[in-house]
Amino acid sequence: MPWKDSDAKKVPAHWTVYVSRANLTSGKARGATDPVNAMLNYCYRLAEAECVLACHSVGLDPAFGMLHLDKDSRDSFALDLLEVVRPEAERFVLGMLGALDIDAREFHRSEFHETREGTCRLVAPLTHELAEQCLTWARLLAPIVREYALILAHASGGNITVPNPTKDKALMREPASGKASRKDSPKNAPQNAPKESPQPVKRERVTHVPCTVRDVIPSDLWEQVAEHLPKPSQGNKADQRLSKHGVLAGAVCTEILRIPGRHLPPTIADRKTVRTHLRRWKADGTWDALFPVLTGHPRVRTLMGEVSEPGA
Numbered sequence: 130m131p132w133k134d135s136d137a138k139k140v141p142a143h144w145t146v147y148v149s150r151a152n153l154t155s156g157k158a159r160g161a162t163d164p165v166n167a168m169l170n171y172c173y174r175l176a177e178a179e180c181v182l183a184c185h186s187v188g189l190d191p192a193f194g195m196l197h198l199d200k201d202s203r204d205s206f207a208l209d210l211l212e213v214v215r216p217e218a219e220r221f222v223l224g225m226l227g228a229l230d231i232d233a234r235e236f237h238r239s240e241f242h243e244t245r246e247g248t249c250r251l252v253a254p255l256t257h258e259l260a261e262q263c264l265t266w267a268r269l270l271a272p273i274v275r276e277y278a279l280i281l282a283h284a285s286g287g288n289i290t291v292p293n294p295t296k297d298k299a300l301m302r303e304p305a306s307g308k309a310s311r312k313d314s315p316k317n318a319p320q321n322a323p324k325e326s327p328q329p330v331k332r333e334r335v336t337h338v339p340c341t342v343r344d345v346i347p348s349d350l351w352e353q354v355a356e357h358l359p360k361p362s363q364g365n366k367a368d369q370r371l372s373k374h375g376v377l378a379g380a381v382c383t384e385i386l387r388i389p390g391r392h393l394p395p396t397i398a399d400r401k402t403v404r405t406h407l408r409r410w411k412a413d414g415t416w417d418a419l420f421p422v423l424t425g426h427p428r429v430r431t432l433m434g435e436v437s438e439p440g441a
Contacts, residue, residue: 130164131227136238144241144249153247160248164241165222167249171259172218173211176266180207180214183270186294187278213273214266221262234348254374261341264394271295342397345378350426357418359409379403380410381423386432 130145137145143153144163152162161167181204184191194205196212220229227233240255251259271294282289346354351374358373379398382388384407390400410416423429 131233131235133235133237136236139238140241141243160246162247162249164236164249164251165226167241167251168222168225168255168259169219171251171256172222172262173215175260175263176214176218177204177207177211179263179266179270180204180210180274183210183267183274183294186271187275187292189274189278189281210270210274210277214269217266217269218262221259232348234343235352258342261397265341341394342375342378345381345397345429345432346374347426347428350423350428351377353426354419354422357415357422359413359415373406376403376406377419380407380416381429383407384416385420385424385429 130147132140132145147163147165150158150166150169152158152160152166154160154162158166158170161170181191184204184207189206191204191207192199195209197203197205197208199205223229225234236255240252242250242252244250275291275293275295278291282291354377355373358377375398379393379400380403382393382397383390383400383403390404393400393403407416410419424433
């Protein structure tokens, strides 16, 4: 497991390697005793919650299982759907560990906590980074859970309308269409005016919108630019808790990638927070120092639609 050099000697020996899904106390997958299994369990739990929400979005009972037996206080059908998301959750965790030809994330000892029973718990901001994947899993589940609902509706023989969660603009990241002005509404239109066929609303579609902070600012780029960012003020507790990693990713999206603030994914940063910090960074010269480093990185250049390497 890729630990920070200064923290490598501070962690227990069984935290440095991954042996199996079984913990060291009971031999079960629950109650992880190492960071890798703790991250997997956390992702599985988040994905299960997304499966429950996906069931409700099409009117299915998450407790009515097909592969998993029905049990009290268990969402069996959500666990059926979890098998669809499980490979994606595992792929994401393996990517953070550098096992899939992806730059490994550097982990810190402060991101994990070991209880008296030996259970390994996750601590923010690592929990936030894992939770950023919920939207990706929700988008993966939307067409699958609707297909399940259509099959059940057809088998029932009744006239059942199944909602389509793939048309959810918030879920699928489609920009909201503009609202017609009051004077152009049909209620205020002249009665004798000829009826015109409705024209399709033109929408500004944003392509290649990143979903997570690491999609915009990978670990190696963050190490290069973190030292240029101003340190949080001692008297401002909110500024100390704020993740500058996400704010910088939001600044890259709005300033370099030219993504409108209203289309900025909530999994990256709040657009008002990004706008406030960007104004400060431009005033004190921080943004001028960051700009050439950001635009010269292969990942940012790829998002910009340019060549991946400068001068290539």
